[in-house]
Amino acid sequence: MKIRRFGAFMSAVLISSTLVGFSPKNIEYNNPGTAAIAEEQLEASIVNLQALLDRMEKDGDIASPAVARTLKTHVTAVGHYENSKSYKKAIKHMESFHVLLNSYESKRMVSENAANLLRDYADALISKWDVIFDSGRVMDYLHQLSVEIGPRVAGTEGEKKAAEYLKSQFQSLGYDTSIQEFAINNRTERTLRILTNNKEIALGAATGSAVTGEKGVTGAIYHAGLGQPGDFSDDAKGKIALVQRGENSFWEKVQNATDAGAIGVVIYDNVDSLSPLRPTLNNNSSIPVVGTTKELGESILAQLSKGEVKANLVIHTHTNQTSQNVIAVKKPKNVVNPEIVYITSHYDSVPYSPGANDDGSGTSTIVELARTLKNFPTDKELRFIAFGAEEIGLVGSNYYVNNLPKEDIDRSLINFQMEMLGAKYEPASYLAVNTVDGKANTAWDYTNAAFDKLGKDKEKLILFRRGSSDHVPFHNAGITAACFNMGTSDGGLEPEYHTYHDTIENVSPERIQFAGDIISKAIFDFLADHNSQGKVLDEAS
Template sequence: MTKKITLVFLGALMAFSGLFAVPQGAGVVSDSTAYAEAPGKSGSAFDRRITERFDSDRAMNHISHLAEEIGPRVAGTDEERESADYIQGELEQYGYEVSTQEFDIADRLEGHLQTSLSDDELAIRIGTGSASTDGEGVSGQVVHAGLGYEDDFPADVEGNIALIERGEFSFWEKAANATEAGAAGVIIYDNAEGLVPPTPSLGGNEASIPVVAVTQADGEMLLSEDDVTASLRISAVTDQTSQNVIAVKEPKGKPVEDPEIVYVTAHYDSVPYSPGASDNASGTSVVLEFARIMEAYPTEKEIRFIFAGAEEIGLVGSRYYVSQLSDDEINRSAANFNLDMVGTNWENATSLYVNVVDGAPNQVWQSASAAAERLDNDTLVLFERGASDHVAFYEAGIDAANFIRREPETASLEPWYHTPFDTIDKISQDRIQEAGELIGSAIYDFARKDIPGQNGNKNRAKSMNTKDYLLNEDESLREGTRQ
């Protein structure tokens, strides 16, 4: 709900009347305007600097470029580097001096499964503990071996690729039985419908042959024809790097000595096979719009727009960034607003969750909820959750939260999360606009003024009763437990 505040000073009224026509690159905007609401409009005058300039058409163009023109942006790949170059180019057009921060990432296995049924590769997940292959990999007939019991393997599986159904006992036992039967490789297909293959965990064991998994639909496709052949290749990818892209907006307006720092972050990488339109071209696009809009505005605080690489393999980019901050920077750090999956069109995802690692209603939550009240927006839910780049800032003692769309009753994410179906047709431009207006208003309000009693990361906001706001997550809602 918004409250009307009477303008007291004529000078403030005059400043208010000329507030909104701010073309890109127009330079510093006067900040003499009173914090007030115009008759008949939601939000404050300062909010409208964001709400009337946030352009979801621009954001959708960013999503299109990242998800459609570049596609899957796996950490360390050429596609991830191409995305970083694109982000850097956009920020430079907005007038920023942009820096990049390169860092090493862990070695990984990369797999390819080609069959005689199609020219397209099948999406696979590589078993944890799978062997890699040499050169061209292993090839042979696809031989069905039931559930993978010892007696399920026909004699002709030797030297060929065993196709095994998931279920009844562990992935490792299936792989071990296939190895004993002489199979050259193993494909495990799911026993339930799903958009992505399961990840076969071999329980800490090391297989001597390659082990991968496919979806139930792909497994049934392999079963539907006789004399299907396959080629399976798994290779180690080593000595790779990723990068963060950073643009800094210095305080403008009256001089500020040792300004506090606000971090606005989003990761731009995606998982294998996924175009990553929602996860996380959506968050990346919105943060790019924030950088464009806020460049000209005066703020009390320094704003750092950080586009993190290698989030999907363990928050590597954001943790590297925070590890490089000096003690002085840490002491001046006020808050981190992290955006991840803010634009899904899944009809059930009607809530914008504010994920906080410890569940405490910190300054980020308070700023967002205050903006939501001014804008008459009732979508926010405070939630105890890590699993995105805000964790790195929280671990350094900085108030941090992640904004993400979820289903309000079960906290579920969209069904195409981390799948090849995370495409631009799954994005709601209206929700991109809503997230941009709400989160942008919160960030600008927080950064533009010195907030009494809140001095960087030294005073976490813990006075509120967390139980009144906190919704705990049942991990079983999203994480499968089947073997």
């Protein structure tokens, strides 16, 4: 089989199937009483596998209708997973088909010849599915990043844990992986941890607030209503005052709390908002002050109604901070100074946010793309990079690009940046290709073509002028670059953006699959069309 071009996404799949050294056509089904199997029937598919089981039952290579029915039922169930694009589950259940088949063969209920062909069919399907972009796997990576690790603010332990996790994932896929560390600006920590349940509350900075030591201040929460003088009693001394916005000024609330002997103040909003209140005191407080949302303030009140609530409040600046990029590289064999293709994202988040969509979804997507491309025949050097410290000014990507040797810049072809690919927000159903200058480039061309080849609705594709992500340093270095995100028709983002509501519950696997199918198609086709060693594909097949 000679594959010279990628007319459809499945051509990439077929190439990968040949790389593992198997095609079902290598096995003949020999039953002298029946005609030979047509070549098209040997193409690995659930439909053809079901037809083959029917034929084997008819020919007597399967001992009984009950055995044939069990095998067919299992294959039908696997087909449901394939149809729903749950490829990881499809592979798992096809592997269990192997176990079932081995058991029947050992009991002489399936002939050896039939068992061999069925096994090879199953292997071909597994190989085919293994190189298809799978949002189920993306969600697994995302769970680890946004749930198990959580917020990944630049310079924090959470960001470092995420970097180590990503490094281990890329290494498990066979990539040459490294951590690139770099300095970042001092980081001000603002945390209110409810010690009763060990939950951290999202906060807004209050201008004019005092700071604390590294360990902060710890005390019981005292409900002080609106922070009027009459809302405080002697019991407020040594406690953290919780007050609601309204009626008097922020400074008056803080001064009243200070006069009552409170050791800190938390002001919660009186209107619903996804972002924490940021009080302006217009003065300098002698105690730490922060703001939070109406929702979170009321949640603390609900806990107070059940008994004492203790908390720890910290406002402290950390110095000598570092972040890190995670770099995974696959170099082609026997190619000197290969051209470079960059597939990137950022894995840090804003404070208090689990960063599920921004940019856990993009980072999980590049891990999945690394998996699908690990055996792809190309003469290009593939670099998958998860950048740190994007949220504080594209620091990681700027550091990376600015420190590339000139010879690397000269052989750099293109950058595909993944950013916020899974918003469940209903209007965010459009795939945006963002370029710094708003002009179409090679990344746009291949994405546009992928929509056509996959039969997608072209109204769901938009070209947008936007920087604000890690494609910017590549563009500034003269490298073709684009950033992909799911958003609204006018380039808007979901309301959970940069809030503590950016959780995995607000990420849509279907949106990630939609974006992943198109982006992976664009990248596969780009690599195939720019393969300067045309013989590689022929030899591989």
